[in-house]
Amino acid sequence: MTPTLALCRFELSAALRGRTAPYFAAGFGLAGLTVALVGLSAGGVLAVQGFARTSVSLLELIVWVVPILALISGAVAGADCHELEFTASLPLRRHAIVFSRWAASTLTLGAAVLLGLGSAGLVIGMLAGSADGWRYLRLIGVALLVLSATLALGLWIGVAAHSRFKAVGVAVAVWFALVIGVDLAAIGALAVLPPGEAGPWLSVLLMASPVNSARALGLSLFHTDVVAGPTGAALRAVLGQAGAWALTAALIGWTVVPLGLAGRRFSRSDL
């Protein structure tokens, strides 16, 4: 076993012993079932709605809740890197310490998302049929992508902030910026730019936030410009069918770049 793999196993073992992951799994499972159950109640019908409707309803929840959980978890894990004097004195690269923390958190929280939404999906499938089940599976994929990206971002924040308290504060501020700030920028761009020129800028803005990238990617599952909003529609106009791949690449970029920056920052830090 290579030293990096041994470190990943060590971090995974520690992450699995944490108490939060089972709560996250239960929360996502409950959320999935609740959305499936109450989705049709406004129309006076009490029935379990199918995967397509449930996926649309769950998407907003996922792009709001998963990033805040991941940003805070990542920020705490990143800040705690500065306490690892013994680990850092072992023959391991500092990048490997950051990477192993990210991998362990992604696997643990990813398993919680998979377990929670997966068990809700099983119940929905049994009660409402399996039609559009692939959309639900892809929605889980979107959740995992945004989880991975925002965990990496959180780690970078934590490593840079040093203290847990400061890291969590910055993580919450970044979450607000990602969830609301980019939308406000899009509205501003639409107001300022001539209609014909806004498309490329809006597409870039969509990729400037992992939350918006995940939302647009999730909505692309339903092939509807109406629910995609102006930025999603602009992306489709600019990139066509390649838009989903571009968004996936953006989310992978949002994982790799912050992770690299976190490793670089940690390598240059005194513990």
Added chain:
Amino acid sequence: MIRLDQLAKSYGGRPALEPLNLEVAAGEVVALVGPNGAGKSTTLRILTGTVRPTGGRAFIAGHNVVTDAVAARTHLGYLSQRPGVPATTVIRDLVELVAAVRDVASSTAVQALADAGLGDRLRSGIGELSGGQQQRLMIALATLGPVKALLLDEPSISLDAEGSEEVRRAISEARTGGAAVLFASHQLHDVALLADRIVVLVQGRVVAQGTVADLAQAAGIVWDTSPAEPPIERIYRVLVSRGRKSAAGRLSLVREDAA
């Protein structure tokens, strides 16, 4: 085996360690002594790569601790003042990690732990151990595998008499095994007993270094080497006091220059 070449560290312009030259040969034990804030831990932490120097270079087994850090740490065993891992870490996980990165069989690592009297605590979290048990665990891990340089920061802290004896044994065994040992301690009797050479640091600067006899001479204390117990505490007090006066003199000179 350990070489410091004009090694220096400052924080925001304030020197924590002024250029320090030191060599510790294989099989040699060198102690760093001095009051709090003297730069002892900073020196050790630069060697472990957890603190970056602002000047000079340091080498372990010929590997630069900054530019060739992983290779340098391959030969390094380190005991810090605090465990340096989360309190929730399970001992077995930590032992397996250290065994894997040092390329030692897991069973050997577990045996080392049993020898340290912690064989029945493998499933415990580090935070569940007493201060002394934590220290014994970290010493067992620091000396695991083929260590060429052993760095110990206050190894006897939190230990009872039996634990302190184990530390002395661990240092002696490392020396016999050909490791270069550099340790920082406030336990002056241990220092006098174990160290081949002693480096006295005050406010980041070397005040004196050498054998106990050399330090006695530097302090102007006449010591007939025949008694078993050298007057190490008296020697230490004289040298530290002299170092503080010298530092205060430097500070006033700097202030006059600034004025």
